[in-house]
Amino acid sequence: MTDARSIPLSSLTGRSATMRDVAAVAGVSLKTVSRVVNQEPVVDPRTAERVERAIEELHYRRNGLARNLRKGIRQLTVGLVIEDLSNPFYGTLAQAVEDVADRNQHAVIVISSREDSSRERRLVSELVRRGVDGVLVVPASRDHRYMEPDIRRGVRFVFLDRSPRGIDVDTVLIDNRAGARRGVEHLIKHGHRRIAFVADPLANETSEERFRGYRDALASAGIAVDQDLVRTGSLSVESAEASMHALLELPQPPSAVFTQNNRNSVGVIRAIGAARASIALVGFDDFDLATMLPVPVTVVANDPDEMGRRGAEMLFERLGGESGPSRRVFIGTRLIPRGSGEIRPAGVKTGNGP
Amino acid sequence: MTDARSIPLSSLTGRSATMRDVAAVAGVSLKTVSRVVNQEPVVDPRTAERVERAIEELHYRRNGLARNLRKGIRQLTVGLVIEDLSNPFYGTLAQAVEDVADRNQHAVIVISSREDSSRERRLVSELVRRGVDGVLVVPASRDHRYMEPDIRRGVRFVFLDRSPRGIDVDTVLIDNRAGARRGVEHLIKHGHRRIAFVADPLANETSEERFRGYRDALASAGIAVDQDLVRTGSLSVESAEASMHALLELPQPPSAVFTQNNRNSVGVIRAIGAARASIALVGFDDFDLATMLPVPVTVVANDPDEMGRRGAEMLFERLGGESGPSRRVFIGTRLIPRGSGEIRPAGVKTGNGP
């Protein structure tokens, strides 16, 4: 028997209409509705017409879940958790992930953590609840053991840009420490000894590693770290700008700055420009317009595209059955001298150090 | 009866394990497996232990589809089709969409069309097959009737940045024509009469509208369009740069340029910089570093964030049951004078215009 008689129109308020409801209203069987919705050509046009009207009347929408469930379709979806899509670094990374996913017939759910670790936890478990096959994460949190149960349930994780802690999964990293060291050494080579460091809070692994590189470079040149010159805590262009302004107002301002990412670079450039100061600058991360500023910006460039691509490839290898031990891939950096990093200290005493 | 005896381990190769399979291996009922997976605290630890082992052994993964179906949850997913995530304009737009979606408990599947209309068609139907509740589209194609069947099936569409053709759906538009007109008028006001137009191919509605605005401004100033000064067809920074180089080598080069988007602006700036020319520039679309170039760039700024936000809000209103006639929302533009648009024509006759 059909439910034709048992579902009065009025009962539909609240929940959304199903094929059953449509069938009841149109006075046909559920299967006929299915045929119409799927454009199977066997249906009598007049029957189809009645069904169409009922669909309209009830605002019927097909439930894709039920459909795919019956069809035995796997989700073919991966998650990507990043900080903020409006940052071109992550935009480029996301685009690369999407390219690889598309080639593997997968869709990408992109989710932004806003650098909030509790939000990250919530979002990751959301993704898993949705049944994604794998997740690419640029982690905001510092302890990732919460992913353990999901991993045991078969969800694959790949970490990007920052290392996993407490779990053992594939990771793509930038050699942040070496890159930063190289950038700062470049400044030292050009005669600087008072070199400031403008960065995100060190709570962040990337920032930390780049700070280590900064210290490495200073240490091997016999320069002591001057805490006045270290400004960490810039989470926006504006705060980086403020940090730089503060540096310029020091009794003994720096002659050079190393910035920890493109956001910080932009802020610092603004401040230097506004103060019409001549300060050398090397920034981590390349950015589109670095070449056409008054003084083109010397950068330590990394490759978000390559990072996304390699990460996604590793994920799909895992989803394809690869089961070896977890891997760590390093994406190289390169120093691109463009002018700002080659400015020499303002006509002062060269050879200040020991 | 349970299927305990009827499913030998070996039969599991191929399809992925279900709760039934786990139950069979652990020698418990399906419901008990469900309890363990969902961490319901009532299960005997030893039973749970056995189940956990079976889960591990079979690489069991919960099927999110079935779960949500049973729970009466819809997909809670929307699609976003854009051109290219690595373009900050779309990155910002996507971030805004994600914010609104998140507030509405929805996830966003982001997909890039690469400005390819057949790819767009394929991707949209992919999204619909996946059962997304709605789709936000920045269309690459010029005829959207192919979405009609999906609309009838209840999938909601919202168009962004470009108008739908052949279907009637909610749309968020930038007033491209008025914005471009205003930008070009700004140049005319500063004494220019030879104003070039550097743009994407006009096959694109945005480009077309901005070209109309360009012509509007010239027409109302009594200036004829000089085809030599119209360069459409730049799909990359490099090609825009080449276009500008070509313009500079004309017997009578332009004294000003209006660029149709940020990509074109960047290319044109590079060419002007390389040639050390003094050419006025107003660009459509703001970009991060526009303020800190040698000559800060005057732009007609639109607001991708606002566009994504309004579009997503409209989509969720529809998903929430709103069923009025389709709406067209316009996002305003504003002219931001920064320097490059206020350069006057090189030492020539001022007061050239009517």
Add this chain to the structure above:
DNA sequence: TTGTAAGCGTTATCAA
């Protein structure tokens, strides 16, 4: 051309 019945993999109900 139309309809009946079974089943996709889960969770909810209720009984044991």
Add this chain to the structure above:
DNA sequence: TTGATAACGCTTACAA
């Protein structure tokens, strides 16, 4: 503490 059984909304056999 555990389990049998019925949903969830749809598609697929197979009849009628």
